[in-house]
Structures are given as structure tokens and as C-alpha cells.
Amino acid sequence: xxxxxxxxxxxxxxxxxxxxxxxxxxxxxxxxxxxxxxxxxxxxxxxxxxxxxxxxxxxxxxxxxxxxxxxxxxxxxxxxxxxxxxxxxxxxxxxxxxxxxxxxxxxxxxxxxxxxxxxxxxxxxxxxxxxxxxxxxxxxxxxxxxxxxxxxxxxxxxxxxxxxxxxxxxxxxxxxxxxxxxxxxxxxxxxxxxxxxxxxxxxxxxxxxxxxxxxxxxxxxxxxxxxxxxxxxxxxxxxxxxxxxxxxxxxxxxxxxxxxxxxxxxxxxxxxxxxxxxxxxxxxxxxxxxxxxxxxxxxxxxxxxxxxxxxxx
Numbered sequence: 001x002x003x004x005x006x007x008x009x010x011x012x013x014x015x016x017x018x019x020x021x022x023x024x025x026x027x028x029x030x031x032x033x034x035x036x037x038x039x040x041x042x043x044x045x046x047x048x049x050x051x052x053x054x055x056x057x058x059x060x061x062x063x064x065x066x067x068x069x070x071x072x073x074x075x076x077x078x079x080x081x082x083x084x085x086x087x088x089x090x091x092x093x094x095x096x097x098x099x100x101x102x103x104x105x106x107x108x109x110x111x112x113x114x115x116x117x118x119x120x121x122x123x124x125x126x127x128x129x130x131x132x133x134x135x136x137x138x139x140x141x142x143x144x145x146x147x148x149x150x151x152x153x154x155x156x157x158x159x160x161x162x163x164x165x166x167x168x169x170x171x172x173x174x175x176x177x178x179x180x181x182x183x184x185x186x187x188x189x190x191x192x193x194x195x196x197x198x199x200x201x202x203x204x205x206x207x208x209x210x211x212x213x214x215x216x217x218x219x220x221x222x223x224x225x226x227x228x229x230x231x232x233x234x235x236x237x238x239x240x241x242x243x244x245x246x247x248x249x250x251x252x253x254x255x256x257x258x259x260x261x262x263x264x265x266x267x268x269x270x271x272x273x274x275x276x277x278x279x280x281x282x283x284x285x286x287x288x289x290x291x292x293x294x295x296x297x298x299x300x301x302x303x304x305x306x307x308x309x310x311x312x313x
Contacts, residue, residue, distance in 0.1 A: 014060055014293055016197070021137045023088040026072055028064055030291060031197045033153050035060035040151055040226070041218050042256040050256045054221040058152045059228055063145065064289040066118075066188040066199050067207065068130070070109065073119035076133045077101050095136045101126055101277035105270070110283045116187035118205045118286040124239045124261065125309045126277045127208045127287045132305035134289075141301050144210040145290040146230045147240045147258075154202070154243065154255045156195035161254045162202065163194040168250040175203030177253055181246035202253040205286030206245040213240040213260035236310040237263055245284035261285075266312060276309040 014034075020027045037057050042050035075082035077100060082091065101122070108121050122130070127144055134142040145153065160166045164174055171177060174194075176186045181203070189199045211217075211231040221229065233239060238260035244253040251257070265282035266274045279285060296304075 014062075016065075017062075019138060019140070021134070023092070024075070024082070024085045024137075025087060026075060026085050028066070028068075028072055028289070030062040030289070031065050033061050033063050033149075033196060035293075036152075037225070038152050038155060038157075039159065040148055040256070042254075046256065047258070049215045049258050050218070052218055052222045053256075054218055054224070054226055056148050056152070056221070056226045056229065058149060060293045061145075061149060062291040062293070063149075063153050063196075063198060065193075065197060067205055067286050067288050068119050069116055069188055070114045070119045071116065073122070073130060074114075076130050077103075092136070095133065098133045098136055099129060100133075101129070102275060104278050104280075106280060108278065108280075108283075110184075112184040112283070113187065116189075117185050118188055118200070120185065120205050120284065120286045121279045121282050122285070122287065123275070123277055123279055124208055124233070128210075128305060128307075130287070131289065135301060135305070140291055141295050141304075142289045142291050143304060144208050145288065146228070147209040147211040147242065148226065148229050149290060150207065150209050150242045150288075151255055153196060153198060154194065156198070158195070158255070161256075163255055164192075171202065171250055171253060175200060175244075175253060176246045177203040177244060177248050177250060178246070179250070183246065185246055201243055203244050203248060204246055205243075206241045206248070206259055206284055207243045208285065208287045209240045209242055211240040213238040213258070236312055237261055241285060247284050263312070272313070274312040276312070 014032045016031050018027055018029045039053050040056040041053040043053045075085050131142045156163050164170055173192050193199045212233040214231055217231050241259040265279040269275055
């Protein structure tokens with residue numbers, strides 16, 4: 001297995017680090033995920049959208065240790081929260097210029113808890129704009145994982161149904177799901193991590209990937225190696241969501257299990273047009289960050305962040 005080593009901002013090699021947001025008390029940790037090859041998808045008796053299982057090559061990257069929590073997400077949503085966490089008097093104009101979400105018309109925690117709990121119910125567009133806010137704060141390219149990166153990181157070298165093996169009764173030790181969650185999220189990091197130090201990859205909240213969801217997407221990779229595959233998103237629905245949530249059954253938490261966003265997640269939104277920022281019927285969706293070892297140019301980064309939202313009527 002090859003591991004790319006690159007001199008990056010604040011580091012000398014590809015290793016775990018803690019990202020401090022300059023000018024604030026905010027920080028988060030990132031785990032070093034080595035590059036390598038794995039079998040993506042499922043064989044045997046599995047849903048059709050997980051087939052065929054195919055060899056997939058992934059470049060090295062970092063992934064956030066935990067799902068993004070309200071502690072970090074709320075200062076993006078509300079400027080006054082950002083100011084409250086500031087250690088400097090003025091916010092960088094570039095940071096201040098980032099478009100923030102419209103204020104939600106209801107409590108987006110849904111009474112499940114805030115401190116240490118995963119942020120949730122943000123749209124795909126919202127999640128990407130949060131990454132842009134982090135870029136303006138840190139100068140580092142944070143983004144959503146591709147679907148392939150997500151499964152590779154979740155498996156952490158495993159070939160079993162779950163990253164800990166095939167016995168679903170052991171889920172109790174690794175994730176919050178329908179059998180142990182009491183119907184709500186829990187603070188991140190309370191269960192065991194996978195072999196690469198990632199917590200809550202299974203359950204708690206499902207996690208956005210960047211990819212457009214296509215049921216037959218894997219078909220094109222039958223009998224060949226997919227290299228850093230990505231299904232470029234061009235439509236508002238559906239996007240691929242991974243990991244299952246506190247509402248999910250055990251089978252939906254398998255490493256290969258796929259889920260797709262749905263317009264029903266915004267069915268009760270009273271706004272016209274419907275919000276670009278929130279999914280009021282999706283209190284089970286959150287996000288996790290990725291940073292590639294090979295950093296794109298500033299122009300490429302901004303092209304990723306600055307795609308116009310598609311209106312949802």
C-alpha cells in the first residue's frame with residue numbers, strides 16, 4: 001500500500017492533526033487515511049445498487065474524526081455565534097463575505113441536544129457552503145467525501161459487512177441505531193471507533209457524500225479498476241448519503257449500504273421557493289469532512305464551492 005507524503009500547511013507529513021480555526025476558539029481533528037485499493041460494493045444477497053462489487057483505487061486523504069457537531073456548525077449559521085467564539089476583534093472580510101444559511105424557521109436540533117451532538121438537517125448545498133467557510137477560515141480545502149472515499153474510510157481495511165465484522169449484534173459497541181438510540185442523536189465519540197480512528201461511521205446521523213446517487217452507477221466498473229470514482233452532481237435529487245442514522249435498522253448500517261436524498265425531506269417546508277439550506281423532514285442527516293492530500297488550485301477549489309444552488313419549488 002502506497003502512502004503519499006506531502007508538506008502541507010502546519011504539517012510535515014500525512015498524519016493525524018488538529019485544525020484550529022484562526023482567530024477563534026474552534027477546532028476539530030482529522031485522521032490520516034492512507035491511499036489504497038479495496039472492493040467497493042457487495043457480492044451475494046445484497047441490494048442491486050451495491051453491485052457489482054468492484055476494485056477501487058483511492059488516493060490518500062484526511063477525514064474528520066467525528067461527524068461535524070453543532071459546536072462547529074452553528075458559528076457558520078449564525079454570525080453572532082462566530083463572534084462569541086472569536087479571539088480577535090475583527091472577522092476576516094473574506095470569511096465575512098461567505099454566504100450564510102437562511103435562519104431556520106424551527107429548532108433544527110429537534111430537541112435532541114446541541115453541545116457535542118452532530119449538526120443535522122442541512123442540505124447538500126448547505127454542507128458545501130460550510131466547507132467554503134472553513135476554507136476561508138483556514139486556507140485548507142475541506143469538502144465532502146466522495147461515495148467511494150466514504151466506504152473506503154468506513155471499511156478501514158475490512159472486507160466484512162461492518163467494519164468490525166459480520167455479526168450485527170456487535171453494533172451496540174460501535175454505533176447508535178434503531179435498537180439503542182431511543183429515537184435521537186447522541187453526542188459524538190461515545191462508541192468505539194473503526195480501525196482508522198473514525199467514530200460514528202455507523203449510525204447517529206447519516207452523512208452526505210458529494211456524489212449524485214445513481215442506482216446502477218457501479219455497473220460501469222464491472223471487471224475493471226475504478227480510480228477515485230465520482231458521480232458528479234448535476235441535479236438537485238438524489239445525492240448519495242452513507243452510514244445510516246439513529247433511525248436505521250442494522251442492515252442499513254453495513255459499510256456498503258447506500259441511501260439517497262429525497263424531496264420528501266422538504267415536504268413540509270412552507271417557504272416558496274423551498275429552502276436551499278435546510279431539510280426540515282431529515283433530522284437524521286449530517287456531515288463529515290474530507291481534505292485531500294493533493295491540494296487543488298484556488299481556482300479549482302472555488303469552482304467546487306461556487307456552483308449555484310438549484311431551486312427547489
